[in-house]
């Protein structure tokens with residue numbers, strides 16, 4: 001029996017005439033830490049929204065386990081209602097989801113143990129992302145989906161957020177994160193999906209992708225994919241665009 005937490009079969013999404021995701025088939029299994037990487041505009045957010053159930057495909061099908069809360073989604077800049085503390089915020093979401101755990105349990109799991117009494121507007125950018133991660137755990141969804149949770153964070157805090165993400169991946173829970181932080185992705189992810197030109201270009205453990213591409217790093221793997229799928233992007237970067 002498959003332990004998939006979400007499966008896409010021949011899925012396509014277009015905005016007007018532009019196809020963003022083309023006949024994509026992939027499955028995310030319980031216990032996987034999956035990183036979705038690709039250049040700006042390659043469709044990472046669109047695919048994350050599809051995986052989280054916030055978007056339906058134009059073609060193809062999506063299947064997921066039949067549970068009350070099948071996925072949680074953390075947008076790039078999570079926003080919380082001002083005036084509440086971190087603990088009150090989590091208590092609010094726990095009531096909505098009918099979850100039994102105390103707010104402190106979620107705070108402890110993401111390294112915010114001492115921040116329960118802080119008003120959400122007094123949290124740093126990194127702590128706000130961690131509170132978002134805590135909120136994503138409410139209701140115990142089998143899939144947690146995060147969009148660039150370390151953008152704008154200092155390197156120490158970014159490492160802390162990646163470590164907190166790794167900690168919440170368990171036997172029965174998978175995590176999918178879109179990120180441009182390729183050093184952290186290479187170090188922490190079990191599986192990397194490289195998007196380019198509307199399709200999955202590479203899919204596998206980071207060390208295997210680096211070896212298979214005869215590259216020195218995941219950063220170099222991605223550069224090769226961009227050169228193959230979007231040569232015009234490199235021409236613009238080199239100052240040749242529009243001439």
Ligand SMILES: Nc1ncnc2c1ncn2[C@@H]1O[C@H](COP(=O)(O)OP(=O)(O)OP(=O)(O)O)[C@@H](O)[C@H]1O
Nearest residue numbers: 015016020038039040041042043044045046047178
């Ligand atoms: N609602 C929409 N209507 C029209 N085009 C859209 C819409 N949403 C996204 N797009 C386009 O779809 C493409 C993919 O967008 P998406 O945000 O999924 O990419 P991304 O890989 O997450 O980008 P980034 O790394 O910059 O966040 C982009 O060209 C974007 O302009």
